[in-house]
Amino acid sequence: MAQVAAIVGGGVIGGGWAARFLLNGWDVRVFDPDPEAERKIGEVLANARRSLPGLSDVPLPSEGRLSLHSDLSEAVRGASWIQESVPERLDIKHKVFASIQAACDAGAVIGSSTSGFKPSELQEGAADPGQIMVAHPFNPVYLLPLIELVTTPANEAARIAQAKAVIQGVGMYPLHIRKEIDAHVADRFLEAVWREALWLVKDGIATTEEIDNAIRYGFGIRWAQMGLFETYRVAGGEAGMKHFMAQFGPALKWPWTRLMDVPDFTDELVDLIAGQSDEQSGARSIRELERIRDNNLVSMMRALKAQDWGAGALLNAHDSGLRQEAGLSGTVDTIGDLSQPLLTLDRAVPLDWSDYNGHMTESRYLDAFAQSTDRFMEIIGCDADYIASGGSYFTAETHIRHLDEALAGDRIAVRTQLILGQGKKLHLFHRMYRGDTLIATGEHFLLHVDLKTRRPTPPSDKIEAAMARIAKAQSALGYPEGAGAAIRAPQ
Incomplete structure (x- = not known):
């Protein structure tokens, strides 16, 4: 419950x-x-x-x-x-x-x-x-x-x-x-920056837009992934934090800021800031600005996920627990029914996967099918440890059919059928669904290689056995519709 x-x-x-x-x-x-x-x-x-x-x-x-x-x-x-x-x-x-x-x-x-x-x-x-x-x-x-x-x-x-x-x-x-x-804690930092920004506007040093640009094009995006102290530690170079403190510590005694002195919130100051803000952002509605903000935050945090850093590391840890709940973990010995195409991907379409037409961009279909192939490789035992030992699969040929579209936020799932898994050859057929609607298929032919010689070679006996189990279980599925097809000229 x-x-x-x-x-x-x-x-x-x-x-x-x-x-x-x-x-x-x-x-x-x-x-x-x-x-x-x-x-x-x-x-x-x-x-x-x-x-x-x-x-x-x-x-x-x-x-x-x-x-x-x-x-x-x-x-x-x-x-x-x-x-x-x-x-x-x-x-x-x-x-x-x-x-x-x-x-x-x-x-x-x-x-x-x-x-x-x-x-x-x-x-x-x-x-x-x-x-x-x-x-x-x-x-x-x-x-x-x-x-x-x-x-x-x-x-x-x-x-x-x-x-x-x-x-x-x-x-x-x-x-x-x-x-x-x-x-x-955090709002005390924000208040300090806010106080200084008010003075910069009041004294005619910078406009609201210029101040925002100073943050979002400079230290803001840097703080987003390292915070304050780690950023300054890096600024110290090889000598580290002590060098930074020694170099910039004396600046704390200089009259750079007016953090202890707050400008009066006069009508004139309020009108000045409100007017500049309207000029900066008034052409867009609040909802438009929210969506722009969300697009940017998702893109930044997803980039941080790829580096397993900052907020991205937190998201990866959260995904790890969700992955098990969603049935996207385990091997051929633990995932249960092998007789139907196997669930190899189940996720939402993120904002940064959208193109100029407003739907999932063409390259992301290949990305999603590549993730599905990677998951199938894990199922048969070609996991990170196996790859580290010197064996892996390389894709030799790919064919994708686009049958319908997916928009940002849509949940998509990929189910994978094994057409051939024998010797060095691996032939997969992926079907991508949005709900019950088939929106794309991906056919992929791979060869097992020795990572030292970069030449095709048979996989381990364990992987051979896993592929044989799946092939036997899925033998009644028949050859997938659309498999083996090529681009045909219009009639």
Whole structure:
């Protein structure tokens, strides 16, 4: 049975939390008195469905059930995770926590999305202070993995471990902050940059667009994959962090910044910044900007996945657990029924697989079929260890037929039939489906090679035996329609 999360407050952050849980298989109940809540959450969820699944190379769990509730008690009763995302007023939060604790299960975790209040402030006057902790996300919650988990001595170790397990279970990273401080950790950095940016605009040094360019074309993308200290360690060269500190440490005494001096928020300053921002971005709607943001974030994080670095390493670890649940692991000895084409790929089409026509680009069909071939090789025993020992398969010929299209966010699956697996020859036929619709086929002829000589050679006896088992089991399937075909001139 699906786990249940209750979201109290369905704005931008609450809607993002709802999408994150929902798309990771949780049933989600949302309480929000806003009459527009259903529409707003629906729009956030539409963006999440389009982008989040593409971060994974295996399918996410089946989507949970979403329900909206006008009664807070009804929404939180039976939920194991309750996320408060109401306005940043302590009196409102205390009132909401009292109502939640009057109805929720004693074992539930109550997380607050607050960006500024300390957990001890949230816990004041609570019936069970240890149930409440800060779980501060970053927008969009359904894509960005960081959660600042801020606790006090009132939060028992078992409850903290429970919270960490839930956060990790939906593909996020709990940064446990054990000593509370106003605005936690990440927002204190953001505030420092924000203060300095306000002065740069007010003093006419740079426009809003120029400041954004300084970040996104420079240190921002660098920070995205290494953070602050590791970036500076690299900047120190071979001499390392000590050299960097010695070289740039004295600069801290120079009057470069005005971080301790905040400009007055006058109408003139607000109008100046708002006007420049409108000129910079006003031609696009918020939804357009969100989709551009999501495209960029997915592309960056998927690039980091290829390097198994930063947020990409976190995504790979999450995929590892999903892969087993999806039946995309194991060998010929463990995967069960061999008589039908074998599931070798099951995933969503990521944003960066789309072309100028809006559908999956031509090269990605080959990419998907190549991944399917790799998975089939694992099934028969040609895995990483075998390849490291000096044997592998090289593709000699490929033929792809495009029968229908797939769009970003569509879930595709590939099932693979063994046409021939004997001696050095391996002949595979892949069928790609979107639901029940066949959208492409890929026929691949491979030869087993010795990686030292780079010449064809028979595989190991174990691989020969595995191919023979599959060939025998699939012998009744017959020759696939479309196999052996060539491009024909139109009649």
